[in-house]
Amino acid sequence: MKIESRSVNGVTILDIHGKITMGEGSRGIRDKVRESLDGGVKNILLNLGDVSYIDSAGIGELVSSFTTVTNQGGQLKLLKLTEKLEQLLAITKLTTVFDFFDDEAEAVGSFS
Amino acid sequence: MKIESRSVNGVTILDIHGKITMGEGSRGIRDKVRESLDGGVKNILLNLGDVSYIDSAGIGELVSSFTTVTNQGGQLKLLKLTEKLEQLLAITKLTTVFDFFDDEAEAVGSFS
Amino acid sequence: MGDEVEKENTGHARELEISFGSHLGYLDLVQELSDKISLLVGFDEDARYWIGLSVRESVTNAVHHGNELDEEKKVGVRFESWPDRLVIYVQDEGEGFEESDVPNALDPENLLKPSGRGIFYVRSFMDEVCYEILPEGGCEMRMEKRLNNQKQGDGNEN
């Protein structure tokens, strides 16, 4: 897994590449999110368009990033879910928890 | 494995695609060669440029095709060896047995 | 020469077994093996994906919870290919667990937990799942996926 960070209109976008799995060191996302929060960022968008694989540990990582950000009064949203990832979120009722988007501009604009 | 047959200047070219291995039914070449001989063809060129993998059974198949054709007074030559295939032929001294070419026109022209 | 590579419809299973020291570095390998075998059985791409994920989750649990990442302890995975289904056993050397102790991943109080979804996914994607504590020690999970019933993880299983 590789994470790149960029900023668009006050929203920090984390572009995540590769696998988010137990074996791949999924903690990276949580760490990067915390780093952004520490830097004063409140609005975070995880771009998952280039995620090649995710397992339940990876899903858990998204959830724990979400709660971390929410607890700090920020917002975490998701961009570009693959079909499989959306299915994994749906069957564990997480599509009701996460805001997610296909279009980056729309996602960025959605932050209040 | 898939074999296509075509004729160029009195030489029958067998274009071999895929794997020539124990598991893949390597006998196909021998059968196709015999078919050509039965049809009166004497000069056969095996185009191996699209062979993705070969094992010792496949090498054996090339050898037995060679002896079959030679015993019938014909000639069998090889076209477009991959680097690995050439190494396999070399270490079993079969590069001294087979005529082989990289260029099709040159190969076709070489038949007497 | 063995020109026949197709699986005969003889009505008995073809078996393949793999075992390795408890290390997460083997997960990709086992998942790829699962992909290859489910292809041989005849599952479509979607089914292969979910079977592979189920194997991955189960092996992760065996390595992680069962053997507690102790490389001296082995994980075994057995694939039984039948003409109409694939049965997969995942075995570890741990003490096992009570399935009834596993919290329901869909309960509101669990929805935002960072873990606890693995078995739930396996149950969603496979047709049958059960666990057994082995008399000789260790824990074995059995999961089955039927060929004519390639359900697409609709989450109605829990």
Add this chain to the structure above:
Amino acid sequence: MGDEVEKENTGHARELEISFGSHLGYLDLVQELSDKISLLVGFDEDARYWIGLSVRESVTNAVHHGNELDEEKKVGVRFESWPDRLVIYVQDEGEGFEESDVPNALDPENLLKPSGRGIFYVRSFMDEVCYEILPEGGCEMRMEKRLNNQKQGDGNEN
């Protein structure tokens, strides 16, 4: 979370074992497994190719000559990954054979034989090869490839 997937240099082996009913349809699978494991050990592409071929030849022999394509009989392949080498064992349930009975593939009278090159290739590409008839029955081949000695099948080994 297990963030460390690299093989530690602990000086002991990591083991992976696979076994299956004698069927040539598993050859690709075992060869791919070999590729993955030799990549983990650190072999370059060429070495991986020749190790894979050696595994393929050995498993073909185990299935074909050892178990005579009897699907009830198992072939076992064990990969022992060391920091500096890969050791592979291929086991069958056959009666074994005397290596000294195997004709030399390079003898002029064998040059045009349609078979008899498998073991020769294995010996060319691996650093050490030996066969053993097991006391409990069956035949086991052991082959070893060292990491710092990725020889490119130059045919000087026989």
